[in-house]
Amino acid sequence: MKHRLTSTLVWTRRVGPNIFQQRFHQPTIARAAKAGQFVHILPADDLLFRRAFSIYAADPKAGTYDVLHQVLGVGTRSLANDPVGSELDTLGPLGNRFTPPPPGHTAVLVGGGLGMAPLRLWALEQLRQSSRRRSAPLPVMILGVRTKAQAVAPYQLAQHGLRPVWASDDGSKGFHGTAVALFDHLVQSGKLNGSRIAVYGCGPEPMMSALAKVCAAHGTFCEVSLERSMPCGYGVCMGCVVQGRDRSGYETFLRVCRDGPVFDASTIVF
Amino acid sequence: MKPKATKAPAVDLSVEIAGLRFATPIWTASGTAGVGEEVAEWCDTARLGAMVTKSVSLEPRSGHPYPRTCETAGGMLNAIGLQNKGVEDFIRDELPRLRAMATRVVVNIVGHTQEDYVGMARRLARERGIDMLELNLSCPNVARGIDNGSDPAWVEECVGKVRAATRAPLVVKLTPNTNDIASLARAAERGGADAISAINTLVGMSVNYHTFKPRLSNVTGGLSGPAIKPVALACVHKIVRAVKIPVIGIGGIASGTDAAEFLIVGARAVQVGTANFRMPDAPIRVADELAAYLAAKGIGRATDLIGRLSL
Ligand SMILES: Cc1cc2nc3c(=O)[nH]c(=O)nc-3n(C[C@H](O)[C@H](O)[C@H](O)COP(=O)(O)OP(=O)(O)OC[C@H]3O[C@@H](n4cnc5c(N)ncnc54)[C@H](O)[C@@H]3O)c2cc1C
Ligand SMILES: Cc1cc2nc3c(=O)[nH]c(=O)nc-3n(C[C@H](O)[C@H](O)[C@H](O)COP(=O)(O)O)c2cc1C
Ligand code: FES
Numbered sequence: 001m002k003h004r005l006t007s008t009l010v011w012t013r014r015v016g017p018n019i020f021q022q023r024f025h026q027p028t029i030a031r032a033a034k035a036g037q038f039v040h041i042l043p044a045d046d047l048l049f050r051r052a053f054s055i056y057a058a059d060p061k062a063g064t065y066d067v068l069h070q071v072l073g074v075g076t077r078s079l080a081n082d083p084v085g086s087e088l089d090t091l092g093p094l095g096n097r098f099t100p101p102p103p104g105h106t107a108v109l110v111g112g113g114l115g116m117a118p119l120r121l122w123a124l125e126q127l128r129q130s131s132r133r134r135s136a137p138l139p140v141m142i143l144g145v146r147t148k149a150q151a152v153a154p155y156q157l158a159q160h161g162l163r164p165v166w167a168s169d170d171g172s173k174g175f176h177g178t179a180v181a182l183f184d185h186l187v188q189s190g191k192l193n194g195s196r197i198a199v200y201g202c203g204p205e206p207m208m209s210a211l212a213k214v215c216a217a218h219g220t221f222c223e224v225s226l227e228r229s230m231p232c233g234y235g236v237c238m239g240c241v242v243q244g245r246d247r248s249g250y251e252t253f254l255r256v257c258r259d260g261p262v263f264d265a266s267t268i269v270f
Numbered sequence: 271m272k273p274k275a276t277k278a279p280a281v282d283l284s285v286e287i288a289g290l291r292f293a294t295p296i297w298t299a300s301g302t303a304g305v306g307e308e309v310a311e312w313c314d315t316a317r318l319g320a321m322v323t324k325s326v327s328l329e330p331r332s333g334h335p336y337p338r339t340c341e342t343a344g345g346m347l348n349a350i351g352l353q354n355k356g357v358e359d360f361i362r363d364e365l366p367r368l369r370a371m372a373t374r375v376v377v378n379i380v381g382h383t384q385e386d387y388v389g390m391a392r393r394l395a396r397e398r399g400i401d402m403l404e405l406n407l408s409c410p411n412v413a414r415g416i417d418n419g420s421d422p423a424w425v426e427e428c429v430g431k432v433r434a435a436t437r438a439p440l441v442v443k444l445t446p447n448t449n450d451i452a453s454l455a456r457a458a459e460r461g462g463a464d465a466i467s468a469i470n471t472l473v474g475m476s477v478n479y480h481t482f483k484p485r486l487s488n489v490t491g492g493l494s495g496p497a498i499k500p501v502a503l504a505c506v507h508k509i510v511r512a513v514k515i516p517v518i519g520i521g522g523i524a525s526g527t528d529a530a531e532f533l534i535v536g537a538r539a540v541q542v543g544t545a546n547f548r549m550p551d552a553p554i555r556v557a558d559e560l561a562a563y564l565a566a567k568g569i570g571r572a573t574d575l576i577g578r579l580s581l
Contacts, residue, residue, distance in 0.1 A: 001312065003312075004550070048548060183569075229337060229339060234312070234548040236303050236304040236309065236546060237301075237339065238350045238353050239339035239348065241333070243335070244338075253333055253336075
């Protein structure tokens with residue numbers, strides 16, 4: 001049986017404009033967390049619903065996990081203002097996880113804005129894999145932001161030899177254009193081999209749609225992590241749906257909280 | 271906030287409806303607990319009064335496009351559109367799991383026409399493991415859902431036909447989107463209902479003032495949650511005085527004292543809906559809190575609270 005758990009706030013750091021990283025102590029979640037999964041946190045007693053956040057980091061030894069979030073409304077504002085030591089009612093880890101790339105394939109992680117949150121944990125899991133099996137290629141991380149100020153550094157990656165490639169809408173950081181345009185450019189120019197990579201995306205839905213199309217065109221395996229307003233987070237309300245397609249092409253609504261949030265991009269009708 | 275395990279005091283919570291005993295008067299509400307599988311991951315279903323399934327229809331329904339829900343003051347709007355896989359898939363995939371649960375199973379059915387309801391009742395009458403049928407005559411999110419359900423003559427005729435088609439105890443779930451819910455309850459009673467459940471959601475709407483668009487793809491939706499509790503209590507109060515059959519209260523119940531209010535007004539059981547979204551173990555918590563409340567009041571049995579309203 002799953003349990004509601006108390007997550008204790010360890011610290012909060014402002015890491016960008018309106019962007020906060022928060023660390024919580026909750027050993028059960030920290031140990032179980034897999035890249036792609038999320039926690040459903042009740043930010044305040046007077047709010048009706050919980051708020052979903054991807055697990056950005058997890059330290060099973062210390063029993064902590066991190067989330068990275070942007071203050072948008074009452075829930076995220078309340079979280080960001082919580083004092084250290086606050087105890088929050090949490091469900092998690094919830095949802096499915098990213099699927100490892102086929103042997104010999106390079107994982108290419110494409111994130112937009114805060115979409116990098118679940119990808120960072122995935123990159124670390126991949127890095128651990130490649131250090132265990134020397135032949136496994138290092139993942140590649142492509143991150144897109146609107147402008148330089150929003151480029152939150154995914155710490156810890158560099159010490160494993162992974163430096164993200166940046167793209168920005170205004171050209172202030174790295175490639176001038178979107179992360180998907182940069183990805184397409186890297187494939188077109190032969191820097192990435194379309195048939196030897198597995199792509200993992202997280203970001204705004206138009207971006208995921210574009211990424212799915214580019215990958216379909218290159219015949220590349222692609223998983224996307226999607227976001228929906230989630231009243232329950234564990235599969236009972238049918239509120240968080242996305243239009244999907246099963247193997248026989250039959251279109252149906254899938255629950256992002258339980259059937260996802262990670263989906264094979266070819267099963268989603270964007 | 272710290273999730274605490276509450277220990278249930280020795281109070282008899284069991285109630286009887288239509289000749290069946292229920293371990294507690296706290297059931298799940300249709301559409302808010304899936305078909306049991308997910309809820310069973312978070313709470314011991316043996317401690318539920320009954321599990322009421324999401325509405326099942328004859329044919330599969332895909333439901334409305336996203337966005338289907340939005341938060342409002344003290345509540346939520348939903349326009350799910352009765353997404354379900356249809357009765358045959360339900361019987362094959364879901365009923366066996368429900369049957370295996372140590373709780374009573376109430377299957378909520380919905381149709382476009384009276385014949386749909388009759389067809390569903392006949393089909394389900396052939397299956398084991400269903401304790402009751404709940405007729406959803408009140409969904410605000412589908413064409414004709416409320417039109418039929420707010421016409422007493424139609425309600426009486428529909429319930430009468432279903433009554434003739436099955437021996438299963440029948441609960442008729444009513445809409446509050448009417449000016450006279452008591453006459454709907456009387457119509458259901460005349461048609462042969464064993465119990466009334468009330469209320470379904472209230473028609474509501476929310477607008478995004480940045481984009482000028484409705485917040486739900488279906489434009490309007492059903493309002494539920496704490497915001498509707500006073501409306502639901504008033505409806506139950508009216509129905510209890512209008513009919514002799516038991517009434518099951520629904521609407522904004524999230525705590526033991528919420529449930530107590532409904533019992534005091536005369537409901538013999540209650541269903542927990544929107545609260546399940548916030549707390550996956552909500553019905554168990556509500557039952558534990560109700561037991562604690564009764565113990566504190568020196569009331570030994572839940573049935574002794576029913577109808578104690580002092581006017
Ligand atoms: C699986 C998943 C993972 C997520 N991971 C992250 C993350 O790592 N970092 C991050 O910053 N955000 C993440 N989000 C989005 C985050 O849940 C919302 O930003 C947050 O719910 C906004 O809450 P609020 O109270 O501040 O906003 P309000 O606008 O006050 O919220 C009102 C309601 O709308 C819902 N809502 C509003 N915006 C969103 C949104 N963009 N997505 C989903 N629901 C929304 C809320 O849950 C709430 O029910 C994730 C969402 C999902 C579904
Ligand atoms: C997301 C959602 C889906 C629902 N689906 C159904 C349904 O399929 N059939 C039904 O009879 N009622 C349905 N309802 C209504 C509830 O069963 C209940 O009557 C209503 O929500 C009021 O109770 P509450 O305030 O405790 O949620 C639904 C309610 C919600 C919020
Ligand atoms: S959030 Fe309720 S089903 Fe996904």
